[in-house]
Amino acid sequence: xxxxxxxxxxxxxxxxxxxxxxxxxxxxxxxxxxxxxxxxxxxxxxxxxxxxxxxxxxxxxxxxxxxxxxxxxxxxxxxxxxxxxxxxxxxxxxxxxxxxxxxxxxxxxxxxxxxxxxxxxxxxxxxxxxxxxxxxxxxxxxxxxxxxxxxxxxxxxxxxxxxxxxxxxxxxxxxxxxxxxxxxxxxxxxxxxxxxxxxxxxxxxxxxxxxxxxxxxxxxxxxxxxxxxxxxxxxxxxxxxxxxxxxxxxxxxxxxxxxxxxxxxxxxxxxxxxxxxxxxxxxx
Amino acid sequence: xxxxxxxxxxxxxxxxxxxxxxxxxxxxxxxxxxxxxxxxxxxxxxxxxxxxxxxxxxxxxxxxxxxxxxxxxxxxxxxxxxxxxxxxxxxxxxxxxxxxxxxxxxxxxxxxxxxxxxxxxxxxxxxxxxxxxxxxxxxxxxxxxxxxxxxxxxxxxxxxxxxxxxxxxxxxxxxxxxxxxxxxxxxxxxxxxxxxxxxxxxxxxxxxxxxxxxxxxxxxxxxxxxxxxxxxxxxxxxxxxxxxxxxxxxxxxxxxxxxxxxxxxxxxxxxxxxxxxxxxxxxxxxxxxxxxxxxxxxxxxxxxxxxxxxxxxxxxxxxxxxxxxxxxxxxxxxxxxxxxxxxxxxxxxxxxxxxxxxxxxxxxxx
Ligand SMILES: Cc1cc2nc3c(=O)[nH]c(=O)nc-3n(C[C@H](O)[C@H](O)[C@H](O)COP(=O)(O)OP(=O)(O)OC[C@H]3O[C@@H](n4cnc5c(N)ncnc54)[C@H](O)[C@@H]3O)c2cc1C
Numbered sequence: 001x002x003x004x005x006x007x008x009x010x011x012x013x014x015x016x017x018x019x020x021x022x023x024x025x026x027x028x029x030x031x032x033x034x035x036x037x038x039x040x041x042x043x044x045x046x047x048x049x050x051x052x053x054x055x056x057x058x059x060x061x062x063x064x065x066x067x068x069x070x071x072x073x074x075x076x077x078x079x080x081x082x083x084x085x086x087x088x089x090x091x092x093x094x095x096x097x098x099x100x101x102x103x104x105x106x107x108x109x110x111x112x113x114x115x116x117x118x119x120x121x122x123x124x125x126x127x128x129x130x131x132x133x134x135x136x137x138x139x140x141x142x143x144x145x146x147x148x149x150x151x152x153x154x155x156x157x158x159x160x161x162x163x164x165x166x167x168x169x170x171x172x173x174x175x176x177x178x179x180x181x182x183x184x185x186x187x188x189x190x191x192x193x194x195x196x197x198x199x200x201x202x203x204x205x206x207x208x209x210x211x212x213x214x215x216x217x218x219x220x221x222x223x224x225x226x227x228x229x230x231x232x233x234x235x236x237x238x239x240x241x242x243x244x245x246x247x248x249x250x251x252x253x254x255x256x257x258x259x260x261x262x263x264x265x266x267x268x269x270x271x272x273x274x275x276x277x278x279x280x281x282x283x284x
Numbered sequence: 285x286x287x288x289x290x291x292x293x294x295x296x297x298x299x300x301x302x303x304x305x306x307x308x309x310x311x312x313x314x315x316x317x318x319x320x321x322x323x324x325x326x327x328x329x330x331x332x333x334x335x336x337x338x339x340x341x342x343x344x345x346x347x348x349x350x351x352x353x354x355x356x357x358x359x360x361x362x363x364x365x366x367x368x369x370x371x372x373x374x375x376x377x378x379x380x381x382x383x384x385x386x387x388x389x390x391x392x393x394x395x396x397x398x399x400x401x402x403x404x405x406x407x408x409x410x411x412x413x414x415x416x417x418x419x420x421x422x423x424x425x426x427x428x429x430x431x432x433x434x435x436x437x438x439x440x441x442x443x444x445x446x447x448x449x450x451x452x453x454x455x456x457x458x459x460x461x462x463x464x465x466x467x468x469x470x471x472x473x474x475x476x477x478x479x480x481x482x483x484x485x486x487x488x489x490x491x492x493x494x495x496x497x498x499x500x501x502x503x504x505x506x507x508x509x510x511x512x513x514x515x516x517x518x519x520x521x522x523x524x525x526x527x528x529x530x531x532x533x534x535x536x537x538x539x540x541x542x543x544x545x546x547x548x549x550x551x552x553x554x555x556x557x558x559x560x561x562x563x564x565x566x567x568x569x570x571x572x573x574x575x576x577x578x579x580x581x582x583x584x585x586x587x588x589x590x591x592x593x594x595x596x597x598x599x600x601x602x603x604x605x606x607x608x609x610x611x612x613x614x615x616x617x618x619x620x621x622x623x624x625x626x627x628x629x630x631x632x633x634x635x636x637x638x639x640x641x642x643x644x645x646x647x648x649x650x
Contacts, residue, residue, distance in 0.1 A: 036562075098425060128575055129433035134389075134421025143504055144389045146418045162508070167387065168323050168413055170512040174388075176505040186568065229430035229466040235452060235459045238593060238619075245607060245616075245623035254626070254634035261606070261624055261631075262638055265583065268622070269604045272583045275525055279551030280643035 001054035001156055003045045004108060004115040005078070006101060006136070007038040009062050009069040010126045034069045037121030039191045041184040044151065045119050046077050046192065052156060055079040057108060057115070061089060061100055067207045074202035075194040082108060086211040091225035094127070098135025099222050103215040105140060116178040117154075117161070118142060122185055130183070137181035145174065146183045154178075304443055304464040313467035315375075316342040317405040319396065320351045320368060321415055324512075327364050329480065330411035332371045334473060336481025337438055338409055339372035344440040350375040350405065354395055356385040362491075369489040371481055376489060377403065381496040386507040387415050391498065393422040399494060400427060405468045407446050409438075412472035420472050430463030431470040434574060436477055436597045446471065451574050451593050458593065476522045476578040476601060521570060521577045526552035526584075527602075529572055530560065531595075533588020533609065533628055537565045542632035543587060549640045555579070557589050573598035587628035591616025608632075 012033045034042075045056045058073040060066050061084040070081035084104045092100065109115060118140075123130035130146070137144035149171065150164040156178075165172040166185055194202070212223060221227060250260040266273040316338045321328040335351065342349040351368035353361045358380045365376035377399055383391050396419065400408065408423075410416035412434050424431035432448035436458070441447045445462050446469040452459040463469040521527060528550070530543040540560070547554040555570040555577065572579055574594040580601035587608040589595060596619055599605060607620035608628045617623045624631070 094421075094431065095425060095428065123575075125575075129431075130417045131421040131424070131431060131433060134418060135425040138393075138422045138425040144418070144422060145505075146389070147414045166414055167510070168321070168328065168415055170510050172386065172507055173509040173511070174505055175508055229428070229463050230432060230461050231464065232452075232459045233447075233462050235457055238458055238596065240618045241621075244618060245605075245620040247612075247617070248622065248624045254630045255638065257624060257626055257631060258634035258638040261622070261635065262642065264622055265604065265606060269583055272526065272604070275582070276550050276639070276643055280549075280640075283551065 001048065001052050001117070001154075002057065002113040002115045003048060003054065003117045003119065004057045004059055004105060005038070005042045005045045005073070005119045006132075007042065007058055007060050007069060007073060007121070008035045008124050008126075009033070009060060009066040010035045010124055013125050032065070032068065034072055035121055035124045035126075037123055037125065037184075037186055039121075040186055040188050041119035041121050041182070042073055042076060042078065043189045043191045044182075044184050045117070047189070048117070048151065048154065049079075052154065055112070057082060057112060059084065059101065059104055059108065061085070061092075061097065061104070064209075067209075070207050071202050071205070074205050075199040076192060077194055077198050080112065080208065081205065082208045082210065084210050084215065086223075088212050088217075088220050088223045091228065092223065093228035093230045094129050094131035094135055095229055096223055096225075096227035098132050098139055099227060100212070100215075100217070101132070102136050102139035103217050104210060105136065107210065107215045114179065116156070116159075116180075118179070118181045120181070120183050122147060122183050133181060133183040140179075140181070142179045142181040143176040145176065145180055147185050148182050149185045149188050151182075304445065306465055306467075310465070310467040313404045313406040315347045315350055315403075315405045316345065316407040317350045317352055317377075317400075317409065317468070318368075318373070319408065319410045319416065319419065320353050320364060321411050321413060322353065322355055322360065322364055323415075325357070325360050327367055328411060328413065328475070330413060330416075330473070330475040332367075332483075333475070333478040333480055334409045334411060335368060335371040335373055337473070337478045338407075339481065341407060341438060341440055341446070342374075345406070345444060347406070348374040350377060350403075352377045352379075352396070352399060354379045354381075354384045354392065356380065356382050365491055366488075367483075370483040370485060370487050372484075372487075374489045376491050377494055378491055379494050379496050381498065383496070383498055383500055383503055386510065387418075388503065388505050388507065389418055389422055390505055391496075391503055392419050393426060394498070395494075395496060396423045397426045398496075400468060402494070403492075408468040408470045410470070410472045412474040416472050420470060424470050427466075427468070429466040429468060429470060430461075431472070432461045432463075433472050435471045435473050436574075436600075438471060438473070445469065451597055474578050476580050477597075479580070479601065521553050521555050521572065521579055524553035524579065525582045526550055527555055527572070527579050527581045528552045528585045528587070529555040529557070529589060530587050530628070531557040531589030532559050533590075535588075535629070537563070539629050540565050542629065542636070546585070546632055546636045546639070549636050549643070552581075552583075552585075557592075557595055586616060586620070587632055589616055590614050591619065 584602040
């Protein structure tokens with residue numbers, strides 16, 4: 001079975017700091033990581049391969065430095081890495097991104113075998129849209145399985161897959177045909193530690209690198225900013241409320257502070273006091 | 285192929301699409317639509333919130349507001365349509381078909397794209413639920429149009445375009461996104477981001493039935509079973525009247541217990557900032573903010589939370605925001621109503637004690 005995992009290299013948001021004066025983000029020196037949601041997808045793909053045989057290809061679109069994330073994925077145990085990189089892709093929104101990735105996936109299919117399953121993470125931590133996975137599924141006509149919490153069964157002979165999907169108010173048990181695109185829910189598995197030998201091999205492995213032309217994109221107006229129906233017109237800081245928070249200032253110990261704060265809260269929100277009293281009367 | 289001249293790459297911040305030149309065939313697109321989500325016979329409240337917002341957009345554009353309702357039970361759909369009218373819809377498009385008993389991407393996408401291509405709305409809003417996001421991504425790709433996820437404000441710009449605002453990555457910034465030259469302009473909005481509108485009892489509208497020619501045999505994906513969550517598994521943060529939350533300022537998982545203890549005494553739900561989920565102190569369904577839950581409580585107490593924009597957008601609907609932070613310059617004081625510069629680790633237990641004393645006294649007195 002051939003499985004492709006689409007990953008994205010993102011800035012490590014845990015290490016992003018906001019400039020206290022200008023309110024802008026300080027990106028300098030912020031390390032990049034594999035989008036954390038994608039690791040659940042990668043681990044699930046590796047497990048499937050280990051159980052059923054086959055190969056896992058990781059694919060990313062990004063700047064040349066995104067090869068770092070691909071090497072990490074190889075070190076975890078992926079078999080092949082493909083980097084799609086071209087300045088024409090700069091400024092892509094989700095529609096343009098899913099176009100470029102679907103072209104690369106088509107090329108992967110013809111060079112390395114058609115993937116039965118394409119995995120992506122649930123969403124990225126930088127864009128947060130959760131739109132690229134469905135976009136790829138639609139463009140390649142793969143059956144779309146989003147927010148998957150468990151792969152129950154894959155039957156390669158019949159070409160069927162059964163999964164649990166997180167839906168509103170419950171779990172759907174779904175059965176569909178492969179090829180399928182799965183977006184994996186977080187916290188559904190734990191990323192393995194790559195073996196030392198794998199890591200050594202990964203360091204030497206070649207990352208297959210393609211540009212727009214290599215994946216057969218002839219119409220560059222479908223790429224990057226020009227291929228993006230959405231445009232960002234304004235970026236701005238949120239308005240501060242007209243008055244800042246009223247600060248409760250009291251001398252004394254924590255008890256005195258607590259009393260003063262509660263008096264202010266109840267003064268401003270008498271309904272809340274009623275709610276609390278009712279709650280206390282029924283729950284203590 | 286290699287000798288084919290290439291167009292120059294767009295300059296950074298290229299303006300290729302920034303001018304509005306709506307192609308002729310899109311000019312017929314009119315009206316604002318809300319995809320109504322029905323689960324187990326009930327309309328999801330996010331759909332009412334969207335109808336309230338959609339009403340304002342439709343009025344501003346001088347067009348109609350329509351609700352799109354799909355399912356397999358006509359009585360349920362009619363009841364949902366009646367509710368949609370009371371919340372502001374002028375029209376309800378109903379597609380009733382056995383294949384629509386459960387949500388499935390395939391058939392839902394077919395239905396929605398067919399409706400759009402037939403009746404041509406200029407704006408299509410969906411809830412940013414798992415269902416709405418699953419559907420919106422497929423529909424936008426099929427129609428090759430723009431989609432803004434998790435919008436926190438929707439407005440009509442001077443030239444009549446939809447302006448969808450959402451937080452932008454990393455900093456304390458918001459960005460406004462437009463789909464100038466494609467239709468429909470699509471956006472998703474998370475539950476509780478928009479206020480629940482007032483229903484207008486007795487308000488009615490027109491029903492337009494749309495057929496679906498499809499057999500169950502034509503659909504590849506089957507729903508084998510639906511396992512409903514038990515009420516107790518899920519935190520009810522979005523609908524709680526009082527919420528207490530903690531952030532990294534609490535420093536340890538043990539200290540986070542202080543948040544739970546206070547919540548237990550005052551009848552609140554508890555939650556936290558995103559880093560606490562990453563640390564495993566709280567589960568993901570208790571994360572408050574852009575990528576967690578949006579809340580609209582009467583009282584929100586935030587202890588040791590700095591107030592980053594991604595957190596702020598999740599609590600903007602709270603009536604009273606109370607911040608506890610050691611740093612008088614913490615951004616949370618910019619949008620909190622009440623604040624106290626104090627160590628949360630000592631203040632939280634003091635609050636728990638003082639609240640419980642007051643509530644006990646009141647109870648004896650009453
Ligand atoms: C795409 C994206 C989406 C995001 N989504 C969310 C989201 O949904 N929700 C969310 O919360 N965040 C989200 N974030 C993260 C967000 O940007 C912030 O990093 C996060 O909210 C900070 O959490 P915090 O306030 O707990 O920690 P910090 O920013 O580290 O703040 C800790 C605060 O505690 C104060 N403090 C320290 N000691 C004490 C003490 N003893 N007593 C009282 N106060 C003390 C400090 O002064 C400081 O203000 C997102 C980020 C990105 C990039």
